[in-house]
Each structure stands twice: as structure tokens, then as C-alpha cells.
Amino acid sequence: MEKLDEIVKKYPCAFPCWIGPFQAFFYIYDPDYAKIFLSRTDPKAQYVHQLMTPCIGRGLLNLDGPRWFQHRCLLTPAFHHDILKTCVDMMAHSVNTMLDKWEKSWSAQETTMEVFEHINLMALDIIMKCAFGQETNCQINRTYEPYMKATFELGEIISSYLYNFWHHHDIIFKFSPKGHCFQELGKVIHQCTEKIIQDRKKLLKDGIKQDDTQKSQDFLDIVLSAQAEDERAFSDTDLRSEVNTFMWAGHDASAVSISWLLYCLALNPEHQDRCRTEIRSILxxxxxxxxxxxxxxxxxxxxxxxxxRLIPPIPSISRELSKPLTLPDGHSLPGGMTVVLSIWGLHHNPAVWKDPKVFDPLRFTKENSDQRHPCAFLPFSSGPRNCIGQQFAMLELKVAIALILLHFQVAPDLTRPPAFSSHTVLRPKHGIYLHLKKLH
Structure with a gap:
């Protein structure tokens, strides 16, 4: 990321990144470039998504064309306000479970704790409850540890694959140590999500509702209903793919976002105190x-x-141009080229943001937001393929940070600063260590 910042400062719009002697990815991070790029319907870049398909199948994340549109229309009702409102209590319950664990670990003085592992389990607990209606108690019994380990290792392998020229040759990758490991990890993910589907189908077969108090359908209800209506249009393979996609994407990026938010507030105590004061006045x-x-x-x-903005959980998105792309300044790119929209580069571009390394929430006052280019801030992407779960993610972030700040004051452990791991999602490489002080 440091190297990317240097390049963005030197070249304020774009640069080519060569992988081996023949393949170039064209990186862009200018708002006007991004606006044109995101308004098109080019397919997802195959390098990442063809690798992910054996692990999670072909769901919203890596479908294209009419099939993607069909799935998007089908799944959008799962994120309606009325359904999201029912998630607030479930989210709060999961956060409080984590806080109970923290309180038991807290000493009379101050405790230093690696928080990312706890937040990761909490985010998994939330997605299991809200999307799949399952009370797993995974924060206590750690039954999903193999799944968590598999998703972490898969993220590393995918990132390594992307920037290794030799691994772009399927046969070489398949017979490499990472290729063999990749196949085994995919089996772990499939076993986990298959159990979720079969458990719900068994309940439905027995005529038992998942939750008699639940007033609206959850994500799994909606995809199962779609399959029941027309199995040819939404097959078992489609069902598994979407469950895989939402379980992986729904917890990984959320866990990362909450963790980096807590870390940023730990580094900036004046903003942490102002948030806490606001939260206390409301809650x-x-x-x-x-x-x-x-x-x-x-x-x-x-x-x-x-x-x-400062630490976008998904640092980039990529497309393979289906036809030439002409940029606002007259430059053009040929069809077939892989274009990477660097969200990190866009958010850190000094030509777009003043003092981009400084944590300044006032950038997002209504007045400042109205004056800014509409494609300057893209944590959830934009255009027809924007993140379908962005409202769910923002809801989860608000619930988590509100309850955490009501119970604990956080400060950074300066002896163990976090680093970014090599992942498709910006995870902390060795976790995030914070000093926790319980508030009475």
C-alpha cells in the first residue's frame, strides 16, 4: 500500500501494472475515470473470479450478464428496510456476547487484547443469525474455526495467484503446493454451507418455521422460495453459490471494517470521545x-x-473490457484489457482529497459531501454492480461501534502496530492489539 501511495502521488490518474512479460493490469483512481468505468457493464475480470468459482460457485460476486441481473433482482428484497430493521436486535445480541467475553478477560487496570479474532467471530455470528436464521453460538464454542481458517488461507492464495505470472497457467497452479491446498480449502467451505442449507430444508420438510417470531423472511428464505418456484431458473448449484457468496462476503468485509474503525478511533481519542458522547445522548x-x-x-x-475512506475493506475491483474504453481526457484502452479500479488509490489520491492520510470525519459533512465528485468515495463501489449489502454493513458497523464505545475506552498498543495482509480484503496481518479500559 505504501508503494501504491507513491505511484498515485506521481501519476494522479492511472498506471499499467505488468504481471510477467505479456499481461498488464491497468490501474485507475481518478473520479472521472471511475465514473465512466462503473457506468458500463463489462464482465468481472477472469483472473480472480475464475479462481474463486471452485470455492464459492457463481453467485452475485462473479456472475455476469442476464444471469447476474436475474440473481440481483431476486436477492434485492433480502435487504429491504423492513427486513434490516429486524436485524438490529440480533446484531446487538452478538456484539454483547463479544463484550461479555471482553469483560471476563478485563483486569482491574487495563487489558491489552488482540481484537480482530473476536470481531471476526462476532461478524460470522451476525451473518449466521441475520441471513441464515442459525443460532450457532460460534463465539463461544468455536465450531466454525475450520471455516474461518479456510477463508483466511484462501484469501492469501487468491492474492498470491493474482500477482504470480506462472500461476496464471491453470496446470502450473493446479499442481503447485498452493493449488493443491486451494482445492482442500474449497471443500471445507462447501461442507459448511451445505450443512446450513440442509438444516433449513429439513426444518421446512418437517413443517417447522425457522423462527415463529420472525415477521419477515431472511436471505435463506428468499433463495429457497425462488428455488421452490422454479428449480430450472434457480438450481441447487445457484443456491449453494449464493449462500457461499453471502456467508463469505457478509462476514469478512464487515469484520475488517469494524476492526479498522475501532483502530482509527483508538488512534484518534478526541473523535472517539465525541462519538461516545453522541452515542450516550441517544442510547x-x-x-x-x-x-x-x-x-x-x-x-x-x-x-x-x-x-x-482511509482503509477501504475491498481495496480494488476489476473488469475485463468487452469493448474499447475512451476516458474523459481522450485516452483510450482496447477491448480485452483488465482494468482495476483502485479504491485505495482513489481514496488516497492527493489530487482528490486534501491531506488524504489524515483522519478527518468532517470531510463527510453534508456541505463537503455535496461539493465532492460523486465518484470520489466508493467503499461499496457504484453503478449497477454496487454492493447489494451496503446498508446491512453500515447497520452492523453502527450497532457494533455504539455498543463497544459504551462499554470500553480503546487505545492503540504502539509496540504492535497492525500491518496489511496480502488479501483481496484488507485484513490486519497479525491482528489488531488495543488497550481496553472498561467504563463503569
Whole structure:
């Protein structure tokens, strides 16, 4: 990321990145370039997504064309406001489970803790409850540890594959140590999601509702209903692919976002205190938390957005041009080229953002936001393929940070600063260590 920042400062719009002697990825990070790029319907770049297909199948993440549009239309109702509102209590319950663990570990003085592992389990617990209606108790019994380990190692392999010229040859990759490991890890992910599907199907077969108090359908209800209506249009393979996709994407990026948000607030205590004051004025002691209350957290929301700018969980997205692309300044790229929109580069571009390395939530006041280019801030992408779960993610971020800050004051452990891992999602390489101080 440091090297990318240097290049962005030197070349404010774009640069080619060569992988071996024949393959170039063209990186862009200018808002006008991004606007044209995202308005098109070019397919996802094959280098990453053809590798992910054996692991998660072909769901919204890596489908293209009419099949993608069909799945997108089908799954959009799963993120309707009425359904998201029912998730608030479930999210709060998962966060409180994590905070109970922290309180038990907390000493009378101050505790230093690696928080990313805890937050990762909490995010998995949330997606299991909200999307699949499953009470796994995974934060306590660690039954999903093999799944967590598999997704972590797969992320590393995918990133390594992308920038290794020799691994772009399928036969070489398949017979390499990483290629063999990749296949085994894919089996772990499939076994886990298959169990989720079969458990729900068994309940439905027995005539038992997943939750008699649940007023609206969850994600799994919607995909199962679609399959029941027309199995030819939405097959078992489609079902497994979407469950795989939402389980992986739904917890990984959320866990990373919450962790980096907590770290940024630890580094900036004045903003942490201001968020806590706002949260206390709205939630009191946090014994209850509602959808409408979360909507009132204006300063906390600005801090969330500034974290997503400073450390976007998905640092880039890529497309393979189906036809030539002409950029606003008259430069053009040929069809067939892989173009990478570097969200990190865009968010750190000094030609777009003043002092881009500085944590400044006031960039996101209404006045400043109105004056900014609409494609300057893209943590959830934009255009027809924007993130379908962005409202769910923002809801989860607000619930998590509100309850954490009500119970704990956080400060960085300067002896163990976090580093970025080589992943498609910007994970902390060795975790995030924070000093926790319990608030009475």
C-alpha cells in the first residue's frame, strides 16, 4: 500500500501494472475515470473470479450478464428496510456476547487484547443469525474455526495467484503446493454451507418455521422460495453459490471494517470521545437499541465513512473490457484489457482529497459531501454492480461501534502496530492489539 501511495502521488490518474512479460493490469483512481468505468457493464475480470468459482460457485460476486441481473433482482428484497430493521436486535445480541467475553478477560487496570479474532467471530455470528436464521453460538464454542481458517488461507492464495505470472497457467497452479491446498480449502467451505442449507430444508420438510417470531423472511428464505418456484431458473448449484457468496462476503468485509474503525478511533481519542458522547445522548446505557436511534448518529456515521475512506475493506475491483474504453481526457484502452479500479488509490489520491492520510470525519459533512465528485468515495463501489449489502454493513458497523464505545475506552498498543495482509480484503496481518479500559 505504501508503494501504491507513491505511484498515485506521481501519476494522479492511472498506471499499467505488468504481471510477467505479456499481461498488464491497468490501474485507475481518478473520479472521472471511475465514473465512466462503473457506468458500463463489462464482465468481472477472469483472473480472480475464475479462481474463486471452485470455492464459492457463481453467485452475485462473479456472475455476469442476464444471469447476474436475474440473481440481483431476486436477492434485492433480502435487504429491504423492513427486513434490516429486524436485524438490529440480533446484531446487538452478538456484539454483547463479544463484550461479555471482553469483560471476563478485563483486569482491574487495563487489558491489552488482540481484537480482530473476536470481531471476526462476532461478524460470522451476525451473518449466521441475520441471513441464515442459525443460532450457532460460534463465539463461544468455536465450531466454525475450520471455516474461518479456510477463508483466511484462501484469501492469501487468491492474492498470491493474482500477482504470480506462472500461476496464471491453470496446470502450473493446479499442481503447485498452493493449488493443491486451494482445492482442500474449497471443500471445507462447501461442507459448511451445505450443512446450513440442509438444516433449513429439513426444518421446512418437517413443517417447522425457522423462527415463529420472525415477521419477515431472511436471505435463506428468499433463495429457497425462488428455488421452490422454479428449480430450472434457480438450481441447487445457484443456491449453494449464493449462500457461499453471502456467508463469505457478509462476514469478512464487515469484520475488517469494524476492526479498522475501532483502530482509527483508538488512534484518534478526541473523535472517539465525541462519538461516545453522541452515542450516550441517544442510547443512554445501551440496554435497548433501535433502527431510528442508529439513524441519529450523525458524527459516528462520519467517523465510519472516514475509516472506509482511509482503509477501504475491498481495496480494488476489476473488469475485463468487452469493448474499447475512451476516458474523459481522450485516452483510450482496447477491448480485452483488465482494468482495476483502485479504491485505495482513489481514496488516497492527493489530487482528490486534501491531506488524504489524515483522519478527518468532517470531510463527510453534508456541505463537503455535496461539493465532492460523486465518484470520489466508493467503499461499496457504484453503478449497477454496487454492493447489494451496503446498508446491512453500515447497520452492523453502527450497532457494533455504539455498543463497544459504551462499554470500553480503546487505545492503540504502539509496540504492535497492525500491518496489511496480502488479501483481496484488507485484513490486519497479525491482528489488531488495543488497550481496553472498561467504563463503569
Amino acid at each position: 443512554g446505557d445501551g440496554s435497548s437499541i433501535t433502527w431510528d436511534q442508529l439513524d441519529e448518529m450523525s458524527y459516528t456515521t462520519m467517523c465510519i465513512k472516514e475509516t472506509l
